[in-house]
Amino acid sequence: MASLRRCIFGPQLYRIHAQQDALGHEYQPSVLERQGNNVVRIISLCWSFSYYTSPFLLAYLYRKNYFSYEGMLGIGKVVGTVLPILAFALCIRGIGRYTNEEYCSFLALLESAKVNDSQELKKKLQFYDFEFSHWPTDFRWNDISGDKSKIKSSLLNWPNPRQAASSGSLLSRLAGMPMQFLSYTVMHTVGRMLIYPGHTPLFNTLVWPALIEGRAKLFENNGAVRSKLIARDGNEIDIVVIDKRNKESSHGNKLVICCEGNAGFYEVGCLVSPLEAKYSVLGWNHPGFGGSTGKPFPENEANAVDVVIQYAIHRLGFELKDIILFAWSIGGYTASIAAKEYPDIGGVILDATFDDLVPLAIPKMPEFMSSLVVHSIRNYMNLNVFDHLCKYPGPIRLIRRSRDEVITTSLTPDIATNRANNLLLKLFENRYPKLMDEDTVKVLWQYMQAPDQLTALSFYETYEVEDSACQRVMQDYVLRHSGSFPMLIGDKDLQSVTRVQLVLYLAGKYMSDFDATHCTPLPSLLFDMPWSVQEDSFDTDMD
Incomplete structure (x- = not known):
């Protein structure tokens, strides 16, 4: 029963990478596992859609009188129907995995790697592409050695919108509460989805096959190594490293850390450019993108890029002067944060990047919403690249797209x-x-x-x-x-x-x-x- 329970709640297995004489191939689930996965996926997508459209959905339910006693009973019946279906889907998925020899072998290796923390076992685990939430932790933001000053204490004091809202006189705070509430609601639902569409479950589902294929190419053709980092805020950051040091590459001693766009992932993003130029590269996914957890708010982005650089310094052993930040589009924001916090870093390359989000957002929204757009961005998504970049004293290169239609x-x-x-x-x-x-x-x-x-x-x-x-x-x-x-x-x-x-x-x-x-x-x-x-x-x- 214990084995069956582990199969029910175990991770999804996507692919087994090529190793030695064995060719890489997609994992083939049984009929039971496949059907169980489909049901779980549909229920998950429906929940995510409801969450991101909650302001409109709640208004609709209110107009249809669903907040009455009878309406709540109806909602309860729907939930009472969905939960048994979900439980049944999980059970048949577990039975399908339990009868699959390939899945059982993988699960045994994963359990051993979590218990023993053996580098040899983790190395074998690299040949499996599976649900990242079950990946063993490789590095935490405070797992450092040597120069402890490299922990960025300034990130602990990231500006808090609630503190800003509580400043001023009582009358001004009361007058500003409707706008503050509306800004918070918009930016935590539709607004964040428009700025960072790549973090939504629906978008992740649509691009998932491309991500699996992209990871397969990185691992099987370039010798990539995947790792899980735990940021200061507890978010899990999904990274991949291709280390070209001590190989036939004149640029291998420099590490290029790639910061992707608002719908970019390291599997299919800007990492390809420095990789083809023969540099060592580190790609990472924003919070909420791919295997990374959390939501891409500015403070989470700051913590994510901070742990990435800590990992590059203390685990990979790169000097700051040999680290280059390369960012595409909205990734320029996280690169600018890192450049400010680590002024000794070797250089910054910004491709198709803007100076401030507000001037870009206003023309793309109806005119009557201008005040709401400015208030929401400034309080919850203030992606002002220049404010951080101007505090970096090192070399900077800007790449401008002559036919850019976005910035x-x-x-x-x-x-x-x-x-x-x-x-x-x-x-x-x-x-x-x-x-x-x-x-x-x-x-x-x-x-x-x-x-x-x-x-x-x-x-x-x-x-x-x-x-x-x-x-x-x-x-x-x-x-x-x-x-x-x-x-x-x-x-x-x-x-x-x-x-x-x-x-x-x-x-x-x-x-x-x-x-x-x-x-x-x-x-x-x-x-x-x-x-x-x-x-x-x-x-x-x-x-």
């Missing part, structure tokens, strides 16, 4: 309204404040709004920009002063033309264009390390 404020793809432009401008105003006067800002905007590459290059000819001359000016400043930010280069002794030349030169170093739409995979040839004026100056000085 533009216009209804059609328009490079002039791409929010990467605003991110670059704010970054320059923060790092090179004395270069950014009225004339240079005007020229920079014109340069960023150029409709094609040929028009953009014409600015270099018009203002006679010479890379070697600009490089010497920057290097001379670094050698005479320092390379720390803000750099006060651009005093009155520099002519206005020279300031414009330097801004255009820096724009070419910080941002590169990719002629593609938002979701086009980035070719590995375009995956380059960010430019650093400090390293540039050091290399020249050594020469």
Whole structure:
């Protein structure tokens, strides 16, 4: 009976990866297990749909008088019917697994790995792709050795919307309660689903076959290793590592940590670009995505990326200077948090990333909802990339999609309204404040709004920009002063033309264009390390 009970409540098994002479293959459940799984899945999807549409569903039930005594009896009958069906489905699923030799062998290995905590058993477990909630824990946020200062205590003091709402006078708090309640309800249901669709059970179900196939390729073709990390908030973070150190790769000693978009997963996301460029890579799924648990609120995102970096430092043994953060789209937010918390990290590459979520959200919603949109985002989903990125002193590279249709404020793809432009401008105003006067800002905007590459290059000819001359000016400043930010280069002794030349030169170093739409995979040839004026100056000085 104990074995049968473990089969009833055991994990789903999806695939057995290739090992030695055995070919990889999909796990084949019996008829009983398959039918039981279908029933459980349907009930789970119905519950998830009800949860995310609860504001509309509750309003409908209220209008139909379901909150009366008779209505509640009707709801109780529905629940009383569903629960026995669910129990029966679980039982027949368990019987089907109990009679399947392949499943029983897997379950015995899993139970042994949980009890013995043996690395050899965990290594064998890597050949099985199964329900991640049953995966043994590999690392916790406080499992560190050596430099304990690398625990980020600042994340414990993440801004709390409830604390912000409780500030101010009693009258103002009472007046703001309806908006606060509405913002909370919207952002914890429909709003979060619109911003992070990848965390919804329905979306996960739709892409699940692609995720299994993607993991199979990572494991069988690239030697990936999967692990479970426990973040500070208790969420389980699903990660995969492909370590190319000590292999035939000139880039293997650098680890690229990939932060995916709002519907991206490490199995099918931006991890491919640095992987094909021969770097060591670490992919992880947002809270609520794939095997990761939780919900992708900013504080959960911060805790997730923090434990990922802790794992890279203390378990994988990478130095911070050898870690690169690579983010696509909304993943730029978590990358900016990590960059702020770990200022010694080697570099940040942001692909198709915006500066702030609010300017993007307002045009995509009805005008009468503007106040609600701003209040909801600022209080519960304040994805302000620049606020965090400006506190990172290291090298940064922005990749702008010239036909991006997602991070533009216009209804059609328009490079002039791409929010990467605003991110670059704010970054320059923060790092090179004395270069950014009225004339240079005007020229920079014109340069960023150029409709094609040929028009953009014409600015270099018009203002006679010479890379070697600009490089010497920057290097001379670094050698005479320092390379720390803000750099006060651009005093009155520099002519206005020279300031414009330097801004255009820096724009070419910080941002590169990719002629593609938002979701086009980035070719590995375009995956380059960010430019650093400090390293540039050091290399020249050594020469």
